[in-house]
Amino acid sequence: xxxxxxxxxxxxxxxxxxxxxxxxxxxxxxxxxxxxxxxxxxxxxxxxxxxxxxxxxxxxxxxxxxxxxxxxxxxxxxxxxxxxxxxxxxxxxxxxxxxxxxxxxxxxxxxxxxxxxxxxxxxxxxxxxxxxxxxxxxxxxxxxxxxxxxxxxxxxxxxxxxxxxxxxxxxxxxxxxxxxxxxxxxxxxxxxxxxxxxxxxxxxxxxxxxxxxxxxxxxxxxxxxxxxxxxxxxxxxxxxxxxxxxxxxxxxxxxxxxxxxxxxxxxxxxxxxxxxxxxxxxxxxxxxxxxxxxxxxxxxxxxxxxxxxxxxxxxxxxxxxxxxxxxxxxxxxxxxxxxxxxxxxxxxxxxxxxxxxxxxxxxxxxxxxxxxxxxxxxxxxxxxxxxxxxxxxxxxxxxxxxxxxxxxxxxxxxx
Amino acid sequence: xxxxxxxxxxxxxxxxxxxxxxxxxxxxxxxxxxxxxxxxxxxxxxxxxxxxxxxxxxxxxxxxxxxxxxxxxxxxxxxxxxxxxxxxxxxxxxxxxxxxxxxxxxxxxxxxxxxxxxxxxxxxxxxxxxxxxxxxxxxxxxxxxxxxxxxxxxxxxxxxxxxxxxxxxxxxxxxxxxxxxxxxxxxxxxxxxxxxxxxxxxxxxxxxxxxxxxxxxxxxxxxxxxxxxxxxxxxxxxxxxxxxxxxxxxxxxxxxxxxxxxxxxxxxxxxxxxxxxxxxxxxxxxxxxxxxxxxxxxxx
Numbered sequence: 019x020x021x022x023x024x025x026x027x028x029x030x031x032x033x034x035x036x037x038x039x040x041x042x043x044x045x046x047x048x049x050x051x052x053x054x055x056x057x058x059x060x061x062x063x064x065x066x067x068x069x070x071x072x073x074x075x076x077x078x079x080x081x082x083x084x085x086x087x088x089x090x091x092x093x094x095x096x097x098x099x100x101x102x103x104x105x106x107x108x109x110x111x112x113x114x115x116x117x118x119x120x121x122x123x124x125x126x127x128x129x130x131x132x133x134x135x136x137x138x139x140x141x142x143x144x145x146x147x148x149x150x151x152x153x154x155x156x157x158x159x160x161x162x163x164x165x166x167x168x169x170x171x172x173x174x175x176x177x178x179x180x181x182x183x184x185x186x187x188x189x190x191x192x193x194x195x196x197x198x199x200x201x202x203x204x205x206x207x208x209x210x211x212x213x214x215x216x217x218x219x220x221x222x223x224x225x226x227x228x229x230x231x232x233x234x235x236x237x238x239x240x241x242x243x244x245x246x247x248x249x250x251x252x253x254x255x256x257x258x259x260x261x262x263x264x265x266x267x268x269x270x271x272x273x274x275x276x277x278x279x280x281x282x283x284x285x286x287x288x289x290x291x292x293x294x295x296x297x298x299x300x301x302x303x304x305x306x307x308x309x310x311x312x313x314x315x316x317x318x319x320x321x322x323x324x325x326x327x328x329x330x331x332x333x334x335x336x337x338x339x340x341x342x343x344x345x346x347x348x349x350x351x352x353x354x355x356x357x358x359x360x361x362x363x364x365x366x367x368x369x370x371x372x373x374x375x376x377x378x379x380x381x382x383x384x385x386x387x388x389x390x391x392x393x394x395x396x397x398x399x400x401x402x403x404x405x406x407x408x409x410x411x412x413x414x415x416x417x418x419x420x421x422x423x424x425x426x427x428x429x430x431x432x433x
Numbered sequence: 434x435x436x437x438x439x440x441x442x443x444x445x446x447x448x449x450x451x452x453x454x455x456x457x458x459x460x461x462x463x464x465x466x467x468x469x470x471x472x473x474x475x476x477x478x479x480x481x482x483x484x485x486x487x488x489x490x491x492x493x494x495x496x497x498x499x500x501x502x503x504x505x506x507x508x509x510x511x512x513x514x515x516x517x518x519x520x521x522x523x524x525x526x527x528x529x530x531x532x533x534x535x536x537x538x539x540x541x542x543x544x545x546x547x548x549x550x551x552x553x554x555x556x557x558x559x560x561x562x563x564x565x566x567x568x569x570x571x572x573x574x575x576x577x578x579x580x581x582x583x584x585x586x587x588x589x590x591x592x593x594x595x596x597x598x599x600x601x602x603x604x605x606x607x608x609x610x611x612x613x614x615x616x617x618x619x620x621x622x623x624x625x626x627x628x629x630x631x632x633x634x635x636x637x638x639x640x641x642x643x644x645x646x647x648x649x650x651x652x653x654x655x656x657x658x659x660x661x662x663x664x665x666x667x668x669x670x671x672x673x674x675x676x677x678x679x680x681x682x683x684x685x686x687x688x689x690x691x692x693x694x695x696x697x698x699x700x701x702x703x704x705x706x707x708x709x710x711x712x713x714x715x716x717x718x719x720x721x722x723x724x725x726x727x728x729x730x731x732x733x
Binding site for chain 1: 479480564565566567568584586587588673674675676677681682697698699700
């Protein structure tokens, strides 16, 4: 053997052993008896994914179907789902952003639950908060059901503010009073954007689209009034246009009232434990229509069309929607400093939460709405943000700004 | 021809050794480069097969897309804000450390620390420093000496704030490069200059600067390219609860941030590919101009 041939011999040996190894592996896999296995992707924390895998063990005992849950991060989730659809390597169950079910469902990537499991589904959705139920229905299809939810709620310091504002009028007079001592309110979740504007729009009886979701209605008088009121909070009542550290400013009392998501309950008790008992939550101030509609969001879960175990996957989704399991999930998220709420109204009776918190949260959730179920909505929100920011920062006329946004919404609606 | 083939056949085992990097290079660089060149001429959303549209994407970007020009303007401001400042300060630091001072290595390490820290981590920390009202450290310092607080991450200040942070973060790396360049200048030149009665400033102007030219060229080109591609800082500093990047009214939307939005949030892959090729083209021109300006052939 020449010296030069030695590397070739090594390489050959490597290649052959690799081939033999592969063959053995393939043969080995073939021998294992077919076991039903569901793969679930969870947008969110590793910890919660582990908890769901643990719950899956219990499910396995009952049904003989194995469940494993993997976490994917919010940042890459959308593109990961999309590429998995293209590459035909989707999981069986996916949890995702509220509007994605409709989006992927319309691409044919997800099972229409309303067609596949109509009886089970109507039972399941009947106990879902109406605002969420509206956001998952697209025409007659439902591609995903709520996994959990987050809602808008108002936080206030009860040692500074005696009575939370009940109406828009209450709100502005409270703000004038706070302003006189250099204080104000923060709109935290979605401030200066469409999420912040939505409750005011709905409370004034307006909406983004008409009933059939065929035409944008941001050019209506109701939308205009709501826009004027919402932007006046920034322009006339010193609501800060940029992010403020909510917990700290709440603590020192510069902003003794703020609107945000329910998760701030947890972060307030973590960051400012000394404030315990000095703050409370309340439903949003009602608009001229008397409605106190808030914004509601959350994750949904659905089944991908390529799944080989659709029935088993649906059983697991039903399992995760059971009140006792939802309570478990809720308690687990509290441990990891999240506060996702159960989307199932029946669960709320069992929810281990102080009544002074539970009541306003439940009350608000009953009068809340999610993002409109319109294809192209995610592409449109940017224009609503721009409209709001132009009015507040560049003094653009509210009517003209809304008209521009309305045109953009209209253009994207039929795509 | 035959001899070439013979030559190629001679060292067969060599192919096995270059195969890994060759395959990785081809799969992850060469193929994507040409694929995206093709996609830049199509309308492509990942799900449906690409539809050929010719130069329509390029025309739309250049003539019908105000956000592209806004992003372009922001990027140019960012490059102009970071590159000269960073080069001037890091050169100054390098010269200072090159003197016979105490704690030399300590200073080197001190200024280099930001360079070994992830820019994501730096941005997260600086976002706290920049907090508005009376909450961030910077505003606390400003207000404690009687100055008004600045809305660092508001419409006007976001881009300058990111520039300030990026200059700070990039100092150490350039400083080390300049330090290496300075140490490569033979002492005889300085001695000769001193014999001729040159002042410190003369020595800097006529000896140090010209002999640092290769380092200067390298530092300038690399800084311009990396400043042009700024993304992480912008992403961390400006993303909001809805996932939008670029800040209020696109006040800090840079070209790569815009590319990210088009490609990975809106999935207009054709449009994003065209954007990527425009960025490549611009960087190509800038680099050529750079080399022409800095690299004058001088013999010593």
